[in-house]
Amino acid sequence: MSEQSYDAIVIGSGISGGWAAKELTEKGLKTLVLERGRNIEHVKDYENATKAPWEFEHRGRRTQEMIDNYPVLKRDYALSEKNLSFWVNEKDAPYTEVKRFDWYRGYHVGGRSLMWGRQSYRWSDLDFEANAKEGIAVDWPVRYNEIAPWYSYAEKFAGISGSKENLAHLPDGEFLPPMALNCVEKDVAARIKKQYQDQRHMFIGRVAHVTAPVKGRSNCQFRNKCSLGCPFGAYFSTQSSTLPAAMATGNLTLRPHAIVTKILYDKDTQKATGVEIIDAETNKTYEYKAKVIFLCASTLNSAWVLMNSATDVWEGGLGSSSGELGHNLMDHHFRLGASGIAEGYDDKYYYGRRPNGIYVPRFRNMNGEKRDYLRGFGYQGAAGRQGWNREIAELSIGAELKEALLQPGQWTMGMTAFGEILPYHENKVTLDKTVKDKWGLPVLAIDAEIKENEIKMRKDMMDDAQEMLEKAGLKDVKAHDNGYGFGQGIHEMGTARMGKDPKTSVVNKYNQVWDAKNVYVTDGSFMTSGSCVNPSLTYMAFTARAVDHAVSELKKMNL
Numbered sequence: 235m236s237e238q239s240y241d242a243i244v245i246g247s248g249i250s251g252g253w254a255a256k257e258l259t260e261k262g263l264k265t266l267v268l269e270r271g272r273n274i275e276h277v278k279d280y281e282n283a284t285k286a287p288w289e290f291e292h293r294g295r296r297t298q299e300m301i302d303n304y305p306v307l308k309r310d311y312a313l314s315e316k317n318l319s320f321w322v323n324e325k326d327a328p329y330t331e332v333k334r335f336d337w338y339r340g341y342h343v344g345g346r347s348l349m350w351g352r353q354s355y356r357w358s359d360l361d362f363e364a365n366a367k368e369g370i371a372v373d374w375p376v377r378y379n380e381i382a383p384w385y386s387y388a389e390k391f392a393g394i395s396g397s398k399e400n401l402a403h404l405p406d407g408e409f410l411p412p413m414a415l416n417c418v419e420k421d422v423a424a425r426i427k428k429q430y431q432d433q434r435h436m437f438i439g440r441v442a443h444v445t446a447p448v449k450g451r452s453n454c455q456f457r458n459k460c461s462l463g464c465p466f467g468a469y470f471s472t473q474s475s476t477l478p479a480a481m482a483t484g485n486l487t488l489r490p491h492a493i494v495t496k497i498l499y500d501k502d503t504q505k506a507t508g509v510e511i512i513d514a515e516t517n518k519t520y521e522y523k524a525k526v527i528f529l530c531a532s533t534l535n536s537a538w539v540l541m542n543s544a545t546d547v548w549e550g551g552l553g554s555s556s557g558e559l560g561h562n563l564m565d566h567h568f569r570l571g572a573s574g575i576a577e578g579y580d581d582k583y584y585y586g587r588r589p590n591g592i593y594v595p596r597f598r599n600m601n602g603e604k605r606d607y608l609r610g611f612g613y614q615g616a617a618g619r620q621g622w623n624r625e626i627a628e629l630s631i632g633a634e635l636k637e638a639l640l641q642p643g644q645w646t647m648g649m650t651a652f653g654e655i656l657p658y659h660e661n662k663v664t665l666d667k668t669v670k671d672k673w674g675l676p677v678l679a680i681d682a683e684i685k686e687n688e689i690k691m692r693k694d695m696m697d698d699a700q701e702m703l704e705k706a707g708l709k710d711v712k713a714h715d716n717g718y719g720f721g722q723g724i725h726e727m728g729t730a731r732m733g734k735d736p737k738t739s740v741v742n743k744y745n746q747v748w749d750a751k752n753v754y755v756t757d758g759s760f761m762t763s764g765s766c767v768n769p770s771l772t773y774m775a776f777t778a779r780a781v782d783h784a785v786s787e788l789k790k791m792n793l
Contacts, residue, residue: 240522245529246268251472252471253756256477257778258781259485261785268494268511270493271514272343273342273490276478281319285316304324306338326671329669329678336721345532347473348472353441353614354442355440356382356385356407357767360402371731371762372739375742381772385775392470392475394407394440395444396412399435409440410445418645429702430597439590442469444469451466491513492513493514495539496542499544504751506750506753525793529754529756536730540559540755541560541664542676556738556739561662562762563662563726568652570696570718571615573711575644576617579645584619591614594612607686608656611651613650616648649703655684655688655764656763657762664678664679664681666678725768727764731760733762741754745776746780
């Protein structure tokens with residue numbers, strides 16, 4: 235067992251870990267980033283990013299072998315030939331489903347920053363104040379005004395394109411020029427605004443794609459192959475953005491194949507002293523020392539690390555003194571909405587493959603309205619024309635079929651709702667010591683489900699989509715609910731929540747673990763509630779803020 239020392243250690247290299255690395259190194263700290271998976275180098279290792287569809291052996295689809303080897307990933311769109319190497323080997327890293335939970339993981343440098351949906355929205359005080367007003371869980375210890383400058387800081391560096399809409403409940407940000415709505419989306423947006431007397435809004439999504447020059451990154455090329463890695467650096471990822479910035483300082487050491495097994499804790503000083511790892515390739519154990527540790531391993535893995543740490547002091551692990559570690563697991567429930575046909579646009583088309591769609595922000599349980607459930611939902615979607623692969627049953631052979639396939643089909647538009655899940659204490663993760671992974675480590679057992687509040691919400695999520703599209707003039711509008719498995723939103727949040735009181739929360743308002751003030755947790759695990767908007771921009775803002783606090787505390791000799 236060898237030992238090396240650094241000023242700071244970052245556990246994980248995804249969106250939060252990349253940000254922690256950038257901020258710590260730019261502030262002068264010699265920083266070690268530990269990633270449990272392999273390295274993926276920007277551009278060089280995006281092996282399928284420039285392939286044409288016919289260059290894939292199975293045309294990008296899934297094989298029976300993939301279905302057998304990936305029993306979780308096969309449950310949704312994620313399993314395909316195109317980026318299979320970006321997803322976890324499920325046999326090497328199993329987990330226990332007490333109730334069904336779809337856990338889609340990326341164990342490599344960059345984590346899921348290479349595969350994320352890139353939708354980037356600010357929270358407002360509608361979100362930060364909700365728990366307190368409704369008596370749910372615990373109150374957030376922060377409000378929007380405290381986080382707004384950090385949102386701006388994160389947006390300017392990450393590169394968020396979008397339009398300013400002047401909505402109090404979905405604050406505007408520091409935007410690059412927005413992507414354009416297509417002709418159907420423009421008309422539908424205008425009709426929704428008119429039909430609902432400016433109380434409902436539809437506009438282009440706010441997305442982490444650069445649409446104007448940003449240092450070291452080229453504009454989005456509208457290829458819509460984002461999940462394969464972007465050789466242009468057009469979308470925000472660790473590889474395109476935060477890692478190069480950290481490397482440029484000369485203060486970064488990146489260590490792939492490093493599975494952190496525990497944070498080392500000194501009960502006399504009540505601080506962490508470093509971490510222990512297993513080398514994923516050799517199975518050898520190493521220790522690394524540091525003054526401050528940022529835990530950014532992704533929500534569930536961060537809970538796992540904490541549960542395995544300082545068990546000689548707390549049976550439930552580091553951060554468990556409140557009884558909340560592992561609890562209050564959240565996601566966004568979705569996979570329902572409506573779609574219809576837009577007539578009268580047969581002479582119009584659009585340019586490129588825009589990697590973005592429309593957004594309809596929350597409108598329920600606002601301005602005094604009371605539904606039979608708490609919180610709300612927003613919509614994502616798009617309009618487009620059917621292509622050559624549409625089904626033309628009456629033209630199954632011959633010249634007429636060939637002629638028809640040379641022309642685009644009818645315009646359609648769909649909307650999918652994303653709803654908030656409340657932070658229920660009983661939605662939790664625990665250690666299952668009866669099951670071990672490839673490295674002999676205990677796995678997580680996940681026990682979570684949506685409840686009556688979300689089930690009631692889902693009816694509105696479907697009915698409101700149908701009503702809006704019908705009022706906007708679409709024809710043959712049909713609502714749908716394709717069912718939801720907890721975790722499918724890939725927005726795991728909670729398990730190490732932020733709060734005002736060490737008796738009821740795991741971290742304080744600056745993301746410090748109450749039980750070890752030199753350990754900061756800044757991925758989705760710190761979330762006290764979930765809102766209904768995509769969460770990654772909030773992780774970026776809180777991470778930058780937490781590093782600022784940590785460095786300030788180090789200078790004051792408080793850590």
